[in-house]
Amino acid sequence: MKLSSFWLWAAVIALLGAALTIFDIVPVNAFVYFAGYVVLQYVVLATAWNIMGGYMGYVNFGTAGFFAVGAYTSVVLYNLFKAPLLLMIPVSGIVCGLLGLAMGYLTLRLRGVFFAIATLALAIVLETLVINWDYVGGATGAYILRDREIAPFGDYIEFLFFTMLLLAIFAVGVARWIERSKAGRGIAAIRDDEEAAECAGVPTLKLKLVATTVSGFLMGVAGAPFVLYVGFVEPSSAFNLVYAVNSIAMPMIGGATTWVGPLIGALLLGTVQQVATVTISSELNLLIVGVLLVFFVIAAPEGIVGLVRKWRRSGDDG
Amino acid sequence: MFSIELLLNALVAGVLLGGFYAAVSLGLTVSFGQLNIVNIAHPAFVILGSYIAYMCNSAWGLDPILVGLAFAPVFFFVGIGVYRIYYESFERKDAEALRGLAFFFGVMFIIEVGLILAYGVDFRSVQAPYIGQNWKIGGIGVPTRMLVPFCVSLTMFGAVYLYMSRTFNGRAIMAVAQDRLALQLMAADPVRIKQLGFGIGIGTTAIAGALLIIIIPIEPSVGRLYIGQVFAIAVLAGLGSIPGTLVAALVLGVAESVVSTFFGPSWAPAVAFGILLLALAFRPQGLFGR
Numbered sequence: 375m376k377l378s379s380f381w382l383w384a385a386v387i388a389l390l391g392a393a394l395t396i397f398d399i400v401p402v403n404a405f406v407y408f409a410g411y412v413v414l415q416y417v418v419l420a421t422a423w424n425i426m427g428g429y430m431g432y433v434n435f436g437t438a439g440f441f442a443v444g445a446y447t448s449v450v451l452y453n454l455f456k457a458p459l460l461l462m463i464p465v466s467g468i469v470c471g472l473l474g475l476a477m478g479y480l481t482l483r484l485r486g487v488f489f490a491i492a493t494l495a496l497a498i499v500l501e502t503l504v505i506n507w508d509y510v511g512g513a514t515g516a517y518i519l520r521d522r523e524i525a526p527f528g529d530y531i532e533f534l535f536f537t538m539l540l541l542a543i544f545a546v547g548v549a550r551w552i553e554r555s556k557a558g559r560g561i562a563a564i565r566d567d568e569e570a571a572e573c574a575g576v577p578t579l580k581l582k583l584v585a586t587t588v589s590g591f592l593m594g595v596a597g598a599p600f601v602l603y604v605g606f607v608e609p610s611s612a613f614n615l616v617y618a619v620n621s622i623a624m625p626m627i628g629g630a631t632t633w634v635g636p637l638i639g640a641l642l643l644g645t646v647q648q649v650a651t652v653t654i655s656s657e658l659n660l661l662i663v664g665v666l667l668v669f670f671v672i673a674a675p676e677g678i679v680g681l682v683r684k685w686r687r688s689g690d691d692g
Numbered sequence: 693m694f695s696i697e698l699l700l701n702a703l704v705a706g707v708l709l710g711g712f713y714a715a716v717s718l719g720l721t722v723s724f725g726q727l728n729i730v731n732i733a734h735p736a737f738v739i740l741g742s743y744i745a746y747m748c749n750s751a752w753g754l755d756p757i758l759v760g761l762a763f764a765p766v767f768f769f770v771g772i773g774v775y776r777i778y779y780e781s782f783e784r785k786d787a788e789a790l791r792g793l794a795f796f797f798g799v800m801f802i803i804e805v806g807l808i809l810a811y812g813v814d815f816r817s818v819q820a821p822y823i824g825q826n827w828k829i830g831g832i833g834v835p836t837r838m839l840v841p842f843c844v845s846l847t848m849f850g851a852v853y854l855y856m857s858r859t860f861n862g863r864a865i866m867a868v869a870q871d872r873l874a875l876q877l878m879a880a881d882p883v884r885i886k887q888l889g890f891g892i893g894i895g896t897t898a899i900a901g902a903l904l905i906i907i908i909p910i911e912p913s914v915g916r917l918y919i920g921q922v923f924a925i926a927v928l929a930g931l932g933s934i935p936g937t938l939v940a941a942l943v944l945g946v947a948e949s950v951v952s953t954f955f956g957p958s959w960a961p962a963v964a965f966g967i968l969l970l971a972l973a974f975r976p977q978g979l980f981g982r
Contacts, residue, residue, distance in 0.1 A: 427790075431790060433790050433793055433794070435797070480972075480973070483972065483973055484972055484973075486790070487730045487793060488927075488972055490730075490790075490793055491732075491919075491923050491927075491968070491972070492968070492969060492972050494919060494920075495920055495923075495924075495965035495968045495969050495972075496965075496969065498916075498917070498920055498961060498962070498965045499962050499965045499966060499969065501961075502958070502959065502961050502962035502965075503962070505958055506956075506958055506959060513958070615801070615913070615916060619797070619798075619801050622794055622797065623798070626794055657805055657808050657809050658809065660801070660805045661802065661805045661806065661809065663801070664798050664799075664801035664802040664805060665798075665802060667794065667797070667798035667801070668795055668798035668799060668802065671781075671791045671794045671795050671798065672777070672781040672795065675791060
């Protein structure tokens with residue numbers, strides 16, 4: 375099989391990441407890794423949200439719930455037998471994938487707005503459960519002591535950064551593959567007209583279950599290393615609404631119908647947020663996200679990708 | 693642990709709480725149930741109303757309910773403004789469903805973060821003579837800070853119900869989502885009618901917000917929790933039914949009060965969302981739906 379240029383680029387970026395974190399070819403301030411980790415985490419979350427929201431048209435307000443379930447699965451594994459990160463990631467992914475599957479069955483009864491409200495309800499029910507579950511720390515939260523250093527990366531944050539980089543490449547690759555496969559065309563048909571798709575022989579339920587499961591899996595994977603990143607996790611930080619808002623705003627601003635959109639949105643908005651958090655204030659940068667979201671849904675519904683396309687088309691005409 | 697007296701206390705507290713929930717969800721019944729506008733930012737407007745009551749109360753010692761009444765017309769016009777934006781950007785282009793939802797989600801977020809920027813995340817409360825008293829009726833405690841909002845809420849509820857069922861414009865609001873054409877034939881402009889209805893929906897949040905801050909101290913992000921309550925009530929009521937809203941609000945209030953009395957207050961948020969999930973999964977048309 376011929377390697378497409380996408381995977382070539384992905385390999386180059388992964389190798390660059392490895393060169394930076396393992397061999398330290400260029401000295402990098404640890405803060406860059408801390409900030410970069412968050413940006414990459416949003417690449418995974420936004421891409422995961424977009425598989426359901428952008429491709430299929432089912433809006434998920436419960437991203438924070440999936441993210442937190444991923445994080446808390448890690449806490450449980452750590453409490454049980456001090457599981458390593460490389461085990462936490464797939465297990466969190468599977469748990470959230472199953473949660474996504476359950477959510478997929480919800481689409482049998484609920485569409486559009488009602489589905490979106492149900493996802494928000496799901497996130498709050500999950501938060502209440504975690505608050506009342508003492509094994510994972512309840513409302514007070516749970517500590518996880520991570521090693522200071524890990525071979526061959528050196529500082530532990532470099533390891534986390536590299537892991538998240540691979541996860542981001544994986545997530546974008548999966549989204550791109552779904553988009554271009556037969557399943558992706560079926561999923562797009564569900565977005566445009568679910569009844570018509572069903573009549574035309576598209577296996578709507580099966581595709582919806584695939585999309586919600588994959589989306590949930592990726593969100594859980596993004597949440598798994600969170601506890602090691604912060605070292606201390608509590609319900610209000612893991613279930614923070616910011617995850618839900620960002621994972622909606624980023625694809626909407628980037629452009630929700632292709633895999634490039636969430637990637638651009640997350641890199642752009644995530645970086646702006648990280649810079650603004652340091653230079654201005656963390657509340658003000660959230661305000662910026664809200665304003666940008668409202669502005670883009672009103673003025674540029676196709677996002678940045680749509681703007682670029684329009685600009686190119688008018689260039690061709692002229 | 694269990695006793696009849698405790699149960700009676702929980703029931704009375706639940707009814708009082710439910711009456712207040714009716715005020716909070718009344719506006720959503722109009723905007724979401726009758727006009728088909730998914731105003732997920734509704735609870736955020738309630739919190740905004742609370743903060744205005746707090747501001748006037750702490751600065752000039754004004755009664756929070758009077759402040760709520762005075763600001764209801766202001767909120768009415770804010771609602772009209774929001775609806776104009778919504779109509780021009782989404783409804784007219786037939787793109788309201790999901791992008792409209794994202795729009796209101798963004799509005800909610802802007803209100804919440806704006807309040808955090810202005811007032812921080814400390815809990816705020818108001819002062820009024822009727823806060824802090826407790827009437828005892830046969831061993832059952834009736835706190836006046838619950839009783840006063842209960843009465844105000846029912847009054848507002850009755851007024852809106854009369855307006856909706858007796859006046860031409862009120863009936864037009866109830867009809868507009870069902871049959872636009874028939875409304876146009878009656879010489880009523882559907883857009884103006886929806887604008888009016890949405891304005892009323894937001895207008896009620898000024899009063900509901902004042903009632904909220906009388907009942908309990910608040911901070912900007914508690915609005916999110918009320919999303920569960922208001923949508924649970926609106927769905928359970930059978931979308932758009934005003935009497936149904938009152939019944940559903942009382943059911944939810946009693947359920948929450950009983951759960952928090954016997955299982956602990958930390959479980960209370962799950963009640964509304966649990967009811968909402970069950971209602972959506974098993975009876976989406978609601979208790980009073982057709």
